[in-house]
Amino acid sequence: MTAYLEPTLAPAREAEVLSAVKKIPGVGSAQLVSRDAFLSNFSKYFPQLSDAVSTLEADTIPRYVKVKVSGENEAGVQSRLQTVHGVEMVELNQHRYAGLIGALSTLRKLALALIGGMSTALLCILLNHFKLGSSFQTQVRKTLSVLGARPSHILLPFAIEGLIEGALGGALAAGLLLAYGRLFESQMNELFAAIGYHPYHFELLGLALVLAMVGTLSGMTGSLWAAVRIAKR
Incomplete structure (x- = not known):
């Protein structure tokens, strides 16, 4: 699943959110994708659009934590993720x-x-x-x-x-x-x-x-x- 960070969250607090996510029972692994990492991945797959995306306001560029759940308690992990301060929305991969x-x-x-x-x-x-x-x-x-x-x-x-x-x-x-x-x-x-x-x-x-x-x-x-x-x- 993917936990999207709040647009107004300070970059310095991204590590705190990642640490809080990793502490949730049932989380197997968690990886932070910062704005810079998102832009790098985007330019890799869509080079013709990378210049236009890089000119957008910082708040419009998504940041998220990719979460892998260990076990079958996906609903419980999703519920706990939504309570983490700094997380705006949680999306299941199958929905995306x-x-x-x-x-x-x-x-x-x-x-x-x-x-x-x-x-x-x-x-x-x-x-x-x-x-x-x-x-x-x-x-x-x-x-x-x-x-x-x-x-x-x-x-x-x-x-x-x-x-x-x-x-x-x-x-x-x-x-x-x-x-x-x-x-x-x-x-x-x-x-x-x-x-x-x-x-x-x-x-x-x-x-x-x-x-x-x-x-x-x-x-x-x-x-x-x-x-x-x-x-x-």
């Missing part, structure tokens, strides 16, 4: 890992949702292409040509149809991104709160708009490309 696993699971679902959304947009384009290649659409094009319609007039309905289909696919991908992204954000912020971090807001609206635009343009482009191929037959 459950939050992390849940966040990673949501991230996986988010990636699958994006793939599914873009695949749907691509499927709309392919279906539109095959539909344009059907004998019915070919007959419509020939009829319009006989009636004197210009090539641009013939392609316009196909472009609008492809635009709508692409927009639907792009909107689906964007909607899935926002839905799963917000769920992932809430789970990550629960995890951040558990380890003493401030909540973080993921900027997803811009990416969602890009996905919607890409789907729309892809649908229109695919529709026009298919119509031009038919027109050359």
